[in-house]
Amino acid sequence: MKEGKYSALDVAYEAINFLNKEKSVVSNLKLQKLLYFFQGLYSVPDHEALFKDEFEAWQYGPVVRAVYREFRMFGANSIPAFSQAYLERKEIRSLEEEDKGFIHDIALILKDCSAS
Numbered sequence: 001m002k003e004g005k006y007s008a009l010d011v012a013y014e015a016i017n018f019l020n021k022e023k024s025v026v027s028n029l030k031l032q033k034l035l036y037f038f039q040g041l042y043s044v045p046d047h048e049a050l051f052k053d054e055f056e057a058w059q060y061g062p063v064v065r066a067v068y069r070e071f072r073m074f075g076a077n078s079i080p081a082f083s084q085a086y087l088e089r090k091e092i093r094s095l096e097e098e099d100k101g102f103i104h105d106i107a108l109i110l111k112d113c114s115a116s
Helices: 008-021 030-043 063-074 084-090 095-112
Strands: 056-058 062-063
Touching: 008 030, 008 063, 008 095, 030 062, 030 063, 030 095, 062 063
Parallel strands: none
Antiparallel strands: 056 062
8 A cells, every 4th residue: 555645643633623514523433433434445546545654453443543642632522623723733734625525525424423
């Protein structure tokens, strides 16, 4: 598989902010599952990864450790949206419009699925 364009945190923040606009709950567990689907579906056409980070096999499914650590403070609660200023301070990279569209389309399909 080709190396990804982004970090998993870049993708996670995009998904969180989008799903909050859609008034959808996104916990850390659900975010991990979404990332797994994003990565797998993105790689289908040309074997290019969306993000560089690797998944680990944890008890409740695949986890990107850096993303888990970033949002663990929210526990099982919904992760709120983040301001552009916050994202800039954290050096979160903005995704290309085409990639944002991909994330948004998949997130809309999966937003009502449970985390388990």
